[in-house]
Amino acid sequence: MPWLSTLIAVPVLGAVGVSLVKSDKLAKQLALAVSLVVLVLTGALAYLFEPASKERFQFAEVYEWIPRFGVHYGVGVDGIALVLIALSAVLVPIVILASWHDADGTGAAAPPKRSVKTYFALLLVLEAMMIGVFAATDVFLFYVFFEAMLIPMYFMIGSYGGAQRSYAAVKFLLYSLFGGLLMLVAVIALYVIADKGTFMFPELIGVIQDPTTQKWLFAGFFIAFAVKAPLWPFHTWLPDAAAQAPAGAAVLLVGVLDKVGTYGMLRFCLELFPDASKFFTPLVIVLAVVGIVYGAIVAIGQTDMKRLIAYTSISHFGFIALGVFAMTKDAGAGATLYMVNHGFSTGALFLVAGFLIYRRGSSQIADYGGVQKVAPLLAGTFLIAGLSGLSLPGLSTFVSEFMVLIGTFERYPVAAIIATSGVVLAAVYILWMYQRTMTGPSKEPAHVMPDLNWREIWVMGPLIAVIIAMGFFPKPVLDVINPAVDKTISSVHIEPFTPAVAEKKGAGQ
Amino acid sequence: MEPAEIIQHSGGVIGVSWLMVALPLLGAAILLLFGRRTDRWGHLLGVAMSLGAFAVAVAAFVQLLGLPEAQRRQGVRLYEFIPGLADMGLLIDPLSISFALLITGVGSLIHIYSIGYMSHDPGRRRFFAYLNLFVAAMLLLVLADNYVVLFVGWEGVGLASYLLIGFWQFKPTAAAAAKKAFIVNRVGDFGLLIAIFTIWTTFGSVAFNELTGGAVDGAISSGDASQGTITAVGLLLLLGACGKSAQLPLQSWLLDAMEGPTPVSALIHAATMVTAGVYLVVRSGAFFEAAPTAQLVVTIVGVATLLAGAIIGCAKDDIKKGLAGSTMSQIGYMMLGAGLGPVGYAFAIAHLIAHGFFKANMFLGAGSVMHAMNDEVDMRKYGGLFSVMKVTAATFMIGYLAIIGFPLLSGYFTKDGIIETAMEHNQILGWLAVVGAGITGFYMSRMVFMTFFGKRRWADDAHPHESPSVMTVPLILLSIGSVFLGAFLILDNRLMRFLAPAVGLPEHLPGFHPFSVPGLTTLALVAVGVVYAWFRYGAAEVPRLAPRGSFLTTFARRDLYGDALNEALFMRPGQWLARFAVFFDNRGIDGLVNGLAAGIGGTSGRLRRIQTGYVRSYALSILFGAAVVVGALLYVGNM
């Protein structure tokens, strides 16, 4: 069974269906049903996946697409791609449920009513693109999905966003296109220089040997990914886009779309251009560490909730990039896990912020206060989401942040120490935001700020359950990730880390 | 003598010792998940879970005692936590079981007390959920068999502390205090994290089992780890310990933490959580014993904090803050002991356990007084309470006598042990500790005289009464511990020999010398402190409004300007930095991006002006272009 093609096709067909049905309500229900079907299919895929398999990509499908240039429709997953596809598949139904009324024009700060059907159809199209981009094993196909993802997101921000939506949408689109075009040049150059007559990723590994060529091609790919991720200093589109996007779209934007950047660094930059990656490592590590500290400090100074969350993500993306380029097993696995965990944790934060904004109609922190008193459940979920944002042990983000830091420390202790200071800053920005919005005397009477309703509980419940479960028992996910990361790191041919006291450990095992 | 080897897994109660963590965690989960439906019986469930954990701890303790000494370190591996890095595993040894007994024992008493204390609070169920969460996290901290799991518990208690300090979130001061506690603790956690990283990269393991004194010494002698690395590990661990245990320079959160309900102050900010730093230092003894510099710093931090806490305690009119200063000071003693090697460990732990009892006793007593006085905390508005609440007063006085080191009570034995051991290592530190004991005598007496004796300075609407028995019974039980525990633990070096499998045994067991010079001097100084306090606060009139006081008084009232220092050094520059960073991001980086876009837009805006709409000008440019092309062709053709 062509699992991955099915996974991509189902949401596309679903989107067509959603845009054809008569009533808005039916459209929403259909969209939710389709996304749940995708979730079930992904679950089956994860069940059938064999972490220990010798194959590089499982469930692989390859068909010729443009034979003249050796372009293939090639899909397949390894552990890294699988967990990210799973992340998308879990987040989309949650986002659909959370965005139930986002396009209705009923919220306190809602933009004028827009087509409900279009919104949910766009969400499904986006899901197909997200699955496609992680599943693509053909570099050209990857590029196509990479750019095509922008389109639904552009419309979701531009049509359904806040007051500054068109500015944010255009900035998002142009910035991403700029990076994407650099990548296109590098993709074509890779094809031409490799002279293999194919764009298939597995066949392009290790082909480019010339150091200078590697560096240029690396730069083309890396800048695209750095814009996408976003890495400091290419980050300024994110706060605008995330703050203007409706909460659900922001979740997918920051939670999944941006992961394509860090995923690309791990998959393409490291494996296709190992020598250039090593050459540029110091630079990337500096950018990542600056991003961690800088993002956190700017987050502290924000007055807008959604912008604050966006800046925390910039800090977190610094951690992920740091983990990718530390090139140790622990850091690489930690970074991959971080991509997944960050999706859930930031997703939860954006969604709760969305619930607040839906009620009160403002995203300014100063407009809130004492919510805990009138809506304890809302405040409680906000706190848990926030705590996962500051990587509290027992929540999933801790495991990944710890692995990234310890893995980085194995090779770059100074960078790891500076990055660890982000742990302190994270406590400041999260808890200060919580203090300003949730504690103190309440500013709202209870009827303005009702507690979570059942739909919202069903949105937050699964997220929090996943965050806590993976915080105490990350092994199943790590078992999937580890072999794939090992393969990737080993392709860089870098000496693996061994502790100073190695012989004792060897004897002990 | 080296600590014993850890033996993996055993049957019996130790095999299911994870129940100690699981039971209170389950309690917290039920109370939080089922919300208001559990309001009616939530507090009972909380108490039951805590008592259940206590029962498991006692049973495990009995089983441990039944084992030969060489086998008294039992590891229980639960599951793989982070593959390749750390297992979720528990370690039941004399050290951890001592803590477990203290946490669950005192914790259960405080749970019971809270039934009465929180009976009128609408959030009582939530309170018990958080208390249970705390007990679970604290037990995970002390029972962990490696640094990563320890860190999970370490931050878990930080979370519980945050939730409980900020329990009355609608009070802005409480919310701010909670946040401050968490953030200051995170600074300490920063140190602990980097210590863990260093340990991992040096030894390739974070399990206590593989980080014995032999392993550390071996690594140093084989050159795998430099002396500097081990010292750095020690200092970083100390930074973590300072955060959790409110030692200088990370002490400032503890006094603010008194915003929490009083049982919280008793359990978390006196008896258990704040002593986690001492636990960490003792548990990491292998590193400190191999790094004399780090050990010296531990003792210096201990002595500095014990003096600072004592001085702060002298000037506070808020009874809880006075006790908080005292807690700081007593933990300073423990820290001092923990920096003195195996002999000191035993005294530090003994003092820690005894302190857990008498300080919890006094905090709960203070809570009982506040309960009677409409939540008034200002001691200047107490006075003469002895006659109206005899049980509270009597138990408080027992705790008081224990803490000042009244002969034969708990504190006498444990504190004296620390001072004597310190004397042997370093005369200066020892004598400073003696001075600290004298100050303790003064400020604790001041507290007792102002609260229970002298004239009644109550508010007009105050009608003090004795608390219900659900509150006084725990007080009585705790005060019994305050009387006898010290003698029980110290005499015959009972605790030291019990702890030996976990922390090692010193070559020479110390004897008990009641009539040594430092011991007698301590007693004399304490007596001077008590008498001076009597003249100032017992015999003389205490004004209802605090007099302005000398420079020294103000210095102490302002917590030795710790907050002012933090504000000037970190908060203000931090806020300024954040504002600047936001400005830089909006104007600098985003400005550059937007400027580039605006530049392109502007240029094209100017360029389009060329399209005037006049045919003649187009014709001219066509002609001009044609001329250029022709000229170029001619030029090329002639070349």
Place this chain on the structure above:
Amino acid sequence: MTTHYLVLSALLFAIGAIGVLVRRNAIVVFMCVELMLNACNLAFVTFARQQGNLDGQIIAFFVMVVAAAEVVIGLAIIVMIFRTRRSASVDDANLLKY
């Protein structure tokens, strides 16, 4: 011998070009364009003569055909503009700008 024809052609072309650039009346501009085209025709014919083949002459015919077609459409446009705007000045028809 053909030089004179070429000089004449260049002169006619220059006169036409200057006329296009400086005159405002659309009819005059139009006639100047015709002048330029015919100057070109003269040059083509002259070169054909000089080279001794018919290429230039054939092109001259093409040009004449195109010029005739152009006149038809061009004059029609000018008439339409004159009808709507009551002016035959090329400067008044400057709406298609920026």
